[in-house]
Structure formats: structure tokens, C-alpha cells
Amino acid sequence: MCTHQRRTQLLTAIAEWVRRCDQDVLARLGCPFDPFTDRFKAPGERTLRDVFARFVPAILTAAGLGIAHSINKSWDAVHDLYTAANALSTDADEPWNLPIYGGRPVPHSADADPSDPPLMLLEPPEVSQAAQFLTAVSFDELWSVVEARFSALGWTKQEHIEHHRDLQEFYGQAASAGHAVVKAVWA
Template identity: 65%
Template sequence: MSIYLHFRAVAESEIRDDHTWLAAFMSDAWEDHADEYAAGITCSINKGWDSVNDLYAAAATHDIDADEPWILPIYGGRPVAHSADADPSDPPLMLLDPPGVSQAAHFLATVSFDELWNVVGARFSALGWNRQDLLDHHRNLQGFYGRAASAGHAVAKAVWA
């Protein structure tokens, strides 16, 4: 079974703070994933996003920033609560505001993947991850967040099973 963490850049003015609306928006974006990926406004990680977060958590050992910007790319943002009339099968959703997107982009642009890998690589290899897969996720997130920050966008996140 596949389970994805889906990221979608969107102008903050276009977002409604409503779970039902945002779930429909993200569902439409998921259906158009290939086109939106080609346009650079979406990104997704299949199953392994927790490991990507663990990779970024290695930045804490380097005292990069007291505000822990390493949390922002994967788990950053605020949850969007289900409304009383929401479909219980709707996915968990989060929104990362434009300042958070900028912080995430800065973190991803400045953190050294090689240094992070040096900290966690042996453990990750033992779990079946290879360096190239994580590097590909990192580069995808780097580009995605960089474009979203340059546009002043927020990032919506959904988990799809």
C-alpha cells in the first residue's frame, strides 16, 4: 500500500481556513499531480517522509538554529481542524504560512546534505535507505520550497493513502 505526503504551494489569499474546502482543493491537486509537479508547484514523498524528517533532525546536532527550522519542511505548519460536517475519510491537512515556507526554503538551501548523511547514514543504510533516494527527496524539497518562497506562497500538506 502506498501512502503519500503531498505538498502544494498556493497563494495565501486563495486558501480558505476550512478543512472541507482544503481537502477538496488538495484532492483536485492530487489528481493533477503530474502536471502540477511539472509546473513546480507540488511535491510528494511516498512512505518515507518520516525518514526525511529524521535526516533533517540531524541538523539539531549541528546547532544550526535555536528555532529548529529542520522541522518545517516535513511537519511544519498548523493542522487544519475537521469541521463538524467534514467527511471523516478526509486526509489530515496542514498549512505552512509564507514566513514558514521562507524559513524552510532557507534551511534547505543552506543545510549540507553530506553533513546530515554523515550523522545518520549508517543508521539509515541499516534501515534500507540509500543515500541517493534521500538526496533525491532533499533536492525535490529544496526546489519546491525555493520556488514557493520566491513566489511568497504558503504550502498546504495532505496525507493520502
């Protein structure tokens, strides 16, 4: 969970980024299309703040922000879980990097706060690849690789399987809709 200040900075960074997006990116993000202007409409910062204040995936989707999801978790731990797939596979594409840290960095504007999190854009083909990885990978096999280390840190199998299922659902829905995914991960 991020602090109020960090959440405010994140929403400002997202709003600045989305204002600069091309029409094709807004379309891939699932933004609403305005037939009167013949353009996709980017949500403003106020809309983002209002929606995130009542963070419910269905509301975000209805507001034109595509599908949204948040997991309050140490992302490094979830990424470490997926990196365990490297020990189980020889897939050179490394799809285990996609769900958490994968994607293309999106540069901030010159006047952006340098403490804003980096935004990563995962294009629809990569979203589909992430969804396929999350569906195909055996959670139990991943857990067997990391169990001793994670248990020593007090991390439980139950909390990680819940995050895994949430990510499976999120990426599955985004892939089915043909959406791109924009991620901000606070370190």
C-alpha cells in the same frame, strides 16, 4: 504512495478545507482571482480530482492550485534526516521541523472523516524559513549523522538526496512566489 481510498479521502478533506478558507488564505495559496466577483476562487473537489488524476506540477499551478509537489517516501525518514541538523546546530528555531511536520494544524469540519490526514498550513514566512534551511543545510553533513542507522534499515543516500533536492526546489519556488504551503502527510 497512498491508496485510491486514501487519495479520495485526502482530496475530499482538502476540498472541504479550501471551501472554508478566507480570501487572504486563498490569495496566499495562489488561487486565481476573479475580477468580476472581486474574490479569489477556491478550486472545487471535482477540479482537485481532475488535476490530481494527472498529477503534474505545471498542471496544478495552471489550475490555480499554486505549486504542487509529491514525494512518495516515508516522511518520518525524511524528517529524521532533517532532525540530524539538531546535532549540527544550536539554532533554537528548529527550522528542520518545517519542511515535513511544520506549520499550523488546520481543523477539519465537524462532519469530516476522522481518518482524514491532518492538514498543516505553513505561512509564507515559514515557507521562506524552510527554503532557507533546505538551501543552507549540508546534505552530506546530515547524512553523516544518520548514515549508519539509515543504512541498517536499507535506506540509501541516493534516494534521500533526491527527496532533499525535490524539497529544495518545491520550497524554493513556493517561497519565491510568496505562497503558503498546505501539507497532508499520511502516517
